[in-house]
Amino acid sequence: MEVKINKEIRDYTESIFFGLNLRQLICSICACLTSIGLYFLLRNHLGKEMLSWICIVGAIPFGAMGFVKYNGMTAEQLVAEWFKSEVLMPSILHFKPENIYEELLKEEYKRIEKEEMKIENKPNKFIQSKRKRERKSKNS
Secondary structure (H helix, E strand, O other), rough: OOOOOOOHHHHOOOOOOOEEEEHHHHHHHHHHHHHHHHHHHHOOOHHHHHHHHEEEEEEEHHHHHHOEEEOOOOHHHHHHHHHHHHHHHHOOOOOOOOOOHHHHHHHHHHHHHHHHHHHHHHHHHEEEEEEEHHHHHHHO
């Protein structure tokens, strides 16, 4: 004799009819009733192929409500959370990259730049001596 035990107690579901729990059973009945209602409502206006697709599309939301679970949430909880996060409180994310190495070396870059400016502004000794020779030659 073997008894099947769930590893997680929260995963336990009580089956009522054909292995379906009450939620799945009610949603399956609603999906069937929706399909039947759509069939009788539209059978005189549409062809059988189009009508069958409309019945399937009409039953899908009810099937999803009963059978879909995502991250432990039922379908209506999932829709409510999606609506809240996308419509009621949308967050606009701005991407602004930060170069950590540049931030760390910013002071060093400034120091090097200042030194280069000093070198550029400082007259070269070779050029100074050349100018002196030119002045002497002009004066002579």
